[in-house]
Amino acid sequence: MDTTPDRPVPIFAHDPHTGPQYRGRPLADLLDRHIESVWGLLVDGVESPALPPAEPFPLPVRTGDTRVDVQSAIAQLAPVWGFRPLLDISAERARDDLARASVLALSFVAQSARGPDVPAVPQREVEEGRCVAERFLIRWSGAAPADHVRALDALWTIVADEGPDAPSTRIARIAASTGADVGACLAGAISGLSGPLTGGAAARARQLAVRVHDGQDPAEAVHDALREQTVVPGLVPEGRDLRAEMLREVCRQLDVRIFAAGRALEEAGSELLAERAGRPASANVAFWGAILLDHVGFEPRLFNALIICGRTAGWSAHVLEEQLRLRA
Secondary structure (H helix, E strand, O other): OOOOOOOOOOOEEEEOOOEEEEOOEEHHHHOOOOHHHHHHHHHHOOOOOOOOOOOOOOOOOOOOOHHHHHHHHHHHHHHHHOOOOHHHOOHHHHHHHHHHHHHHHHHHHHHHHHOOOOOOOOHHHHOOOOOHHHHHHHHHHOOOOHHHHHHHHHHHHHHOOOOOOOHHHHHHHHHHHOOOOHHHHHHHHHHOOOOOOOOOHHHHHHHHHHHHHOOOOHHHHHHHHHHHHOOOOOEEOOOOOHHHHHHHHHHHHHOOOOHHHHHHHHHHHHHHHHHHHOOOOEEOHHHHHHHHHHHHOOOHHHHHHHHHHHHHHHHHHHHHHHHHHHHO
16 A cells, blocks of 8 residues: 655646646646636645735835835835744744735735826725736726736736746745745845846847837847847747747737737747757747737836736745745
C-alpha cells in the first residue's frame, strides 16, 4: 500500500499537453473568470471570489509614478493595519492580511492613475461594480465597459503567476522567509517587476507598436530598438510563450486598435532575432499585455502598475507557502 503523503498541488506548473496550470487547472480554462476567483484558486486552492471589496483608503502618497505610489503605500499598511511578522501570526491571519493588501493595491493603482486634479469617484458608485475589475475601472474613470472588464480580467489572470523562479516571486519568497510582514513582502516583490526587462517592458513595447501602427516598417522598428536599447521590448529568444499567445488571442477577439501592428512587429522581431541568435524569438506577456492595455485607454506610464495588480495573486500564494516552511 502506498503510504506516501499527499503532496500539495503546485501553485504553478507547465503541462506538456495543456500548457500553464494554476493549482492543476489549465490556465486556458480560466480566461473567462474574474481575478478574485483566480486569486482564490492560487491562494486557497479553491476557485472562489476570495477578494473582498477594497476598504475606503485614500492613497497616502503621490509621486507622479504610479508604481512608486502603490509600492510605498503597500509598505505603509503595516503600521496602519497592524500587520505583524509572518513568524508571529497564523496562516489564516496571513491569508486575510494578503487579501486586504492585494485588493487595496488595486485601489491605490486606480486612485493614482486617476490623478490628483480630478475629483475622486464617490465610494457608493465604486461599490456598484459587480467584480473587482469593474470597481477598478469605475474608481479610475467612472465607467466600466464590458470589453474593458474582460481585458483586465484576462490580463490579470494570465500574469497572476509564472512560477517560483520569476525574479519578483523570488523576492517575495525571500522576504517571507525572513518572517517579514505581508506588506513588506508585496512591496519587495513590486520592485522585482519594475525593471524594463520585466513588467517595465510593456510601455516600451507599446511605443514600438504605435510607431508601426503609424506607418513605420516593422523591421526598421526592430532595428531601431536593437540600436537604441540592445533588446526589442517584449520579444525574447526563449521559444513559445503560451501565456502571451493567449493574450494575443484576447486582443484579436476584442479587435484592439494596434493588433495588426503588434502582430507585424512580433513577426519581424522573431525573424530578425532568429538570424542573430540562431533561434526564434517570441513575444511575452508584457508585449501583448501592452497591446491590450492600450485598447482600454491606459497611458503607457501605468502599464507596469497594472501588471502588478494581477501579480499580487501569485505573490500572495508564494508568501503563504513560504510561511508554512518557516513555521514547519
